[in-house]
Amino acid sequence: MTTNNLRLVIGASLLCLLMAACDKAPPQPEPAAAPPAPADTPAAPAGQDVPAPSGEAPPAGAAEPAPSPAPEPPPPTEPSPVPKPTAMEPPLDSMRVAMASAKISVPVDLRYQVDGDAMQGKPVTVHLAAVPRVAGARLRVELKHAPGLQVSEGPLEIQKASAATPYRQRLSVTRSGAGPDHLRVLVTMEMTEGMAFGYYTVPLASGITAQKQESVKQR
Numbered sequence: 001m002t003t004n005n006l007r008l009v010i011g012a013s014l015l016c017l018l019m020a021a022c023d024k025a026p027p028q029p030e031p032a033a034a035p036p037a038p039a040d041t042p043a044a045p046a047g048q049d050v051p052a053p054s055g056e057a058p059p060a061g062a063a064e065p066a067p068s069p070a071p072e073p074p075p076p077t078e079p080s081p082v083p084k085p086t087a088m089e090p091p092l093d094s095m096r097v098a099m100a101s102a103k104i105s106v107p108v109d110l111r112y113q114v115d116g117d118a119m120q121g122k123p124v125t126v127h128l129a130a131v132p133r134v135a136g137a138r139l140r141v142e143l144k145h146a147p148g149l150q151v152s153e154g155p156l157e158i159q160k161a162s163a164a165t166p167y168r169q170r171l172s173v174t175r176s177g178a179g180p181d182h183l184r185v186l187v188t189m190e191m192t193e194g195m196a197f198g199y200y201t202v203p204l205a206s207g208i209t210a211q212k213q214e215s216v217k218q219r
Contacts, residue, residue: 090127092166098185098200105198107133108187110141111166118175118204126173126183126202128156129166136161136189136196141169144186144199148179161189175204 095111108130115125130141142155152172161167173183183202188195 089168089170092129092131095127095129098202101199101201106187106189106196107136107191108139108189108198109133110185110187110200110202112202114202114204114206116206118173118181120175120177123152123172123174124204126171126204128169128171128185128202130156130169130187131166132161132163132189134191135163136191138188138190139167140186140188141167142186142188143171144184146180146184148176149183150174150176173204181205 090113092111095113098110098112100110111129111131113127115127118124128141130139132139137160139158139161140155143151150173153169156167156169158167175181181204183204185200185202186197187200188197190196
């Protein structure tokens with residue numbers, strides 16, 4: 001092979017190599033690694049806005065959360081009613097002892113006080129105090145009905161009575177022309193031996209008037 005032919009063969013080979021190199025696509029760069037996915041955040045409840053991250057302003061047009069309403073003050077409480085003063089009861093020592101109709105009677109002392117004299121058609125206040133000498137049960141103080149007398153209250157009833165404890169009752173008594181000038185009081189109390197009872201007489205007059213009547217009788 002001559003020198004010229006050799007040169008032609010080498011040139012053709014180089015041309016083929018150049019053309020083959022041009023046909024290959026340039027290498028593509030490797031894609032960058034994707035950043036890790038953020039942790040799942042809980043969905044906001046319906047009707048509530050998701051607050052913007054710290055340091056960031058909320059996007060334009062986003063509804064601002066409505067301010068919570070101020071708590072309503074409690075309604076004013078009405079002042080408690082002032083208790084009405086009750087009438088003063090007379091001291092036990094100043095009350096007179098009612099006379100029993102029999103020596104053997106219920107072991108209860110009945111004391112009384114009459115605020116004034118029982119005039120016809122004019123009500124008078126009678127204070128009673130039953131004082132058991134022994135303990136008992138079902139103590140009952142009852143005024144016996146008499147024509148011409150009107151009594152405002154019913155009987156006094158005590159389920160469990162203690163010794164030396166006064167059980168009081170205040171009555172309003174109105175006497176008509178034909179009514180008696182005294183009250184008949186029945187006192188009963190249940191004891192271990194059974195039911196005991198006794199009748200007592202309460203005059204419808206004040207202590208001063210009663211003392212005058214007793215002094216006149218003694219003369």
